[in-house]
Amino acid sequence: MIRITFVLAAFATFASTPAGAQLLNQDHGQYSRADIEAGQRLYGPQCQVCHGATGDGVAGIDLRLGKFRRVTSDEDIARIVTSGIPGVGMPPFKFQTAELTSIVAFIRAGFDPASAAVRVGNPDRGRALFAGKAECASCHRVNGRGPRLAPDLSDIGAIRTLAALQRAVLEPNESLLPIHRPVRIVTKGGETIRGRRLNEDTFTVQLIDDKERLRSLTKADLKQYTVETTAAMPSVKGKLTDDELADLIAYLTSLKGL
Amino acid sequence: MTHTRKALALLVGLLLLAANSTAQNVTPERILNAAREPQNWLTYGGGYASNRYTPLKQITPQNVKNLEHQWVLQGQVLGAWQSTPLVVDGIMYVTERPNDVLALDAKTGRAFWVYRYNNSADQRVCCGANNRGLAIHGDTLFMGTLDAHLVAIDAKNGQPIWNTTVADSKLAYSITMAPLVIKDKVIVGVGGGEYGIRGFIAAYDVHTGKEAWKFYTIPAPGEPGSETWQGDDWVHGGASVWVTGSYDAELNLTYWGVGNPGPDWNSAQRPGDNLYSDSVVALDADTGKLKWHFQFTPNDNYDYDSVQVPVLADLTWQGKPTKAMLWANRNGFFYVLDRVTGKFLLGLPFAKVNWASGLDKNGRPIQTPQPVGAPTWPGNQGGTNWYTPSWSPRTQLFYFSAWEGYSSIYRHEEQQWEIGRNFSGGGHKVVTPVPDAPGIGIGRRTPVNNWTDVVGHGTVIAMDPQTGQRRWAFEQYDVTDSGMLTTATDLLFTGGREGYFYALDARTGKQLWRAALGGQIVNGAVSYEIDGRQYIAIISGNDLVAFALRQ
Numbered sequence: 001m002i003r004i005t006f007v008l009a010a011f012a013t014f015a016s017t018p019a020g021a022q023l024l025n026q027d028h029g030q031y032s033r034a035d036i037e038a039g040q041r042l043y044g045p046q047c048q049v050c051h052g053a054t055g056d057g058v059a060g061i062d063l064r065l066g067k068f069r070r071v072t073s074d075e076d077i078a079r080i081v082t083s084g085i086p087g088v089g090m091p092p093f094k095f096q097t098a099e100l101t102s103i104v105a106f107i108r109a110g111f112d113p114a115s116a117a118v119r120v121g122n123p124d125r126g127r128a129l130f131a132g133k134a135e136c137a138s139c140h141r142v143n144g145r146g147p148r149l150a151p152d153l154s155d156i157g158a159i160r161t162l163a164a165l166q167r168a169v170l171e172p173n174e175s176l177l178p179i180h181r182p183v184r185i186v187t188k189g190g191e192t193i194r195g196r197r198l199n200e201d202t203f204t205v206q207l208i209d210d211k212e213r214l215r216s217l218t219k220a221d222l223k224q225y226t227v228e229t230t231a232a233m234p235s236v237k238g239k240l241t242d243d244e245l246a247d248l249i250a251y252l253t254s255l256k257g258l
Numbered sequence: 259m260t261h262t263r264k265a266l267a268l269l270v271g272l273l274l275l276a277a278n279s280t281a282q283n284v285t286p287e288r289i290l291n292a293a294r295e296p297q298n299w300l301t302y303g304g305g306y307a308s309n310r311y312t313p314l315k316q317i318t319p320q321n322v323k324n325l326e327h328q329w330v331l332q333g334q335v336l337g338a339w340q341s342t343p344l345v346v347d348g349i350m351y352v353t354e355r356p357n358d359v360l361a362l363d364a365k366t367g368r369a370f371w372v373y374r375y376n377n378s379a380d381q382r383v384c385c386g387a388n389n390r391g392l393a394i395h396g397d398t399l400f401m402g403t404l405d406a407h408l409v410a411i412d413a414k415n416g417q418p419i420w421n422t423t424v425a426d427s428k429l430a431y432s433i434t435m436a437p438l439v440i441k442d443k444v445i446v447g448v449g450g451g452e453y454g455i456r457g458f459i460a461a462y463d464v465h466t467g468k469e470a471w472k473f474y475t476i477p478a479p480g481e482p483g484s485e486t487w488q489g490d491d492w493v494h495g496g497a498s499v500w501v502t503g504s505y506d507a508e509l510n511l512t513y514w515g516v517g518n519p520g521p522d523w524n525s526a527q528r529p530g531d532n533l534y535s536d537s538v539v540a541l542d543a544d545t546g547k548l549k550w551h552f553q554f555t556p557n558d559n560y561d562y563d564s565v566q567v568p569v570l571a572d573l574t575w576q577g578k579p580t581k582a583m584l585w586a587n588r589n590g591f592f593y594v595l596d597r598v599t600g601k602f603l604l605g606l607p608f609a610k611v612n613w614a615s616g617l618d619k620n621g622r623p624i625q626t627p628q629p630v631g632a633p634t635w636p637g638n639q640g641g642t643n644w645y646t647p648s649w650s651p652r653t654q655l656f657y658f659s660a661w662e663g664y665s666s667i668y669r670h671e672e673q674q675w676e677i678g679r680n681f682s683g684g685g686h687k688v689v690t691p692v693p694d695a696p697g698i699g700i701g702r703r704t705p706v707n708n709w710t711d712v713v714g715h716g717t718v719i720a721m722d723p724q725t726g727q728r729r730w731a732f733e734q735y736d737v738t739d740s741g742m743l744t745t746a747t748d749l750l751f752t753g754g755r756e757g758y759f760y761a762l763d764a765r766t767g768k769q770l771w772r773a774a775l776g777g778q779i780v781n782g783a784v785s786y787e788i789d790g791r792q793y794i795a796i797i798s799g800n801d802l803v804a805f806a807l808r809q
Binding site: 141143144148152154155198199201204206208212214216218257258 | 348349361363365366368369370371409412414415417418419420421
């Protein structure tokens with residue numbers, strides 16, 4: 001086994017740069033468990049010597065946690081693997097499309113065959129979807145633009161895994177953090193207030209209302225206080241194609257904050 | 259004006275006020291006219307004059323005994339908490355060590371959001387992970403960081419909007435002051451005076467973070483003032499700027515105090531006056547060009563930073579209305595300057611001084627260096643320091659924290675400058691009655707006062723700028739780093755290292771009320787109003803406490 005690996009790696013190193021780096025189609029924006037496991041089998045002999053068992057062997061890169069220096073999308077990863085990077089020790093590898101797909105799947109699964117490997121498409125197309133078809137920008141704010149009704153997403157790619165991002169856009173109700181739950185309030189003075197909860201304690205509640213004002217209210221002054229468990233956000237399921245979903249995820253994961 | 263028109267004007271005014279109370283959009287006009295909205299605290303100094311005076315009148319000498327605490331915010335990070343909160347339409351914004359920002363309901367102290375800035379690992383500061391607060395423009399907050407960045411933060415959700423590198427933290431530049439917003443610019447200065455930086459004050463576009471102007475507090479060769487330096491001493495001559503400046507809109511001048519030259523304690527190593535160290539500089543707010551300067555301590559041998567807040571006061575001086583600047587300096591002298599021209603009007607010691615025998619007619623000190631091993635007065639932390647003073651236009655008195663009975667013995671040593679390394683040129687020791695007795699440090703270290711008043715104590719001085727003499731003094735047993743707040747009812751709020759928070763009669767210095775808060779008080783109180791109720795907020799130790807009258 002070791003001998004075969006060596007030969008394969010040596011062959012890959014001296015192969016000429018292929019023109020394209022195709023990936024196989026995946027179901028519902030995720031890679032299959034079989035792909036992830038196949039990727040795991042390839043990673044050990046092919047990649048681990050430099051990138052390490054936990055994916056953080058090269059400075060500035062953590063494959064397992066999705067931290068890269070040059071790539072964003074799955075196609076980017078496939079291209080780098082296929083072409084290599086001259087001068088920095090990353091050789092070109094000559095993989096079959098299925099092998100390439102499995103390597104990407106293993107990386108995207110966070111090196112864990114039991115978890116889901118989320119497809120990551122093109123972030124520029126994802127940005128357009130965010131503002132357009134997916135209608136995210138009508139509530140969410142990014143880098144100082146957009147409303148503050150929903151949580152600011154400027155650094156969402158730094159604080160959420162790919163799987164969590166995908167779950168959030170497909171199943172908003174299953175992902176809505178309790179603190180972010182929408183509230184509906186009627187004060188004893190008769191004012192109706194709708195907003196997103198920011199903080200709460202036994203006697204008071206803090207929120208940002210639908211006019212984007214920070215409000216702090218004393219519960220004793222309220223006639224009605226309802227915390228909704230349904231997210232105001234619609235799912236993108238049925239609205240975006242699998243490719244578009246991958247593009248949207250690519251954009252979200254690219255949002256790393258300042 | 260007819261009655262109808264008056265009524266209409268009043269109505270429009272009220273409507274504007276109502277709009278403001280929810281809009282939270284802090285325009286430059288609002289900051290300029292901060293005195294018209296005493297319910298808020300919009301800048302570090304409570305307005306461009308930095309005189310920390312509130313027009314609010316609900317709390318009076320008669321009812322101050324009925325103050326009770328409304329809420330406490332427990333700080334999350336231990337260490338001297340030097341921040342001055344801003345209060346905008348019921349919301350308080352306050353920084354915490356090292357560079358955290360909190361938005362609070364100023365009525366209950368409950369938090370809306372927290373922003374945490376990650377400083378780079380190479381940040382370097384002499385005297386603790388301090389931050390003294392924020393500035394605001396529109397719905398954007400500004401904070402300087404220990405690693406010398408300037409960050410714009412969305413006041414509504416605590417998200418950073420832009421982040422500009424002001425200076426290289428690897429060279430030991432840092433920012434600890436609250437920035438100052440003037441028109442569409444946000445202005446900061448840099449710390450690092452103990453590390454051989456070249457200090458500067460710089461302005462940035464509030465919307466983009468792009469640098470608009472930069473004024474070096476040490477002129478480059480060939481520039482005016484460069485003749486006060488020799489060789490390449492100017493490259494690492496210090497002159498840091500670590501406390502917020504002031505602004506006179508009529509003159510369009512912004513005033514900033516400048517810190518010590520480096521190396522701190524070895525003036526022989528940098529011959530010359532070392533401009534603009536230990537000076538106040540008056541800069542054009544649009545261009546950063548120097549209009550005038552006044553140097554308090556030329557060729558400083560004692561680390562007498564002049565980073566006190568420039569307090570702007572309109573006085574009648576020798577019968578004439580005068581735009582003045584009041585300044586109790588770390589070097590132990592109290593000064594009155596003409597802020598139009600920088601002309602010296604008055605200067606007298608407010609504490610024991612022996613490093614100079616007095617000031618000449620231009621305000622230049624006649625220096626009298628003490629023999630090697632002999633005490634120098636005031637000691638290293640100064641007769642006063644960065645502690646925010648107050649000027650009450652009602653009492654016409656200037657209030658500040660002073661250290662008395664405190665001196666140091668300095669060592670002056672030659673030191674090579676190395677990038678990012680301490681460049682102090684010697685050292686100092688607080689004079690104690692017996693060898694190795696505890697002295698006074700930068701902050702209070704223990705609840706037992708084992709240094710006692712024989713090495714120094716704190717005094718609140720009420721200074722009459724017309725005479726340069728104290729009208730009254732309020733003495734404390736330990737020293738004090740506390741700022742001042744005066745009110746339109748002639749109350750003076752201040753504190754000290756012992757953890758007492760006082761309300762004094764601003765006219766007489768008589769103690770009217772005190773609360774034992776326990777932790778040292780190293781900032782100045784602020785006042786604001788919500789729903790017709792006046793609040794006083796102060797930080798003691800790790801607690802931010804808000805007081806109001808018992809209902």
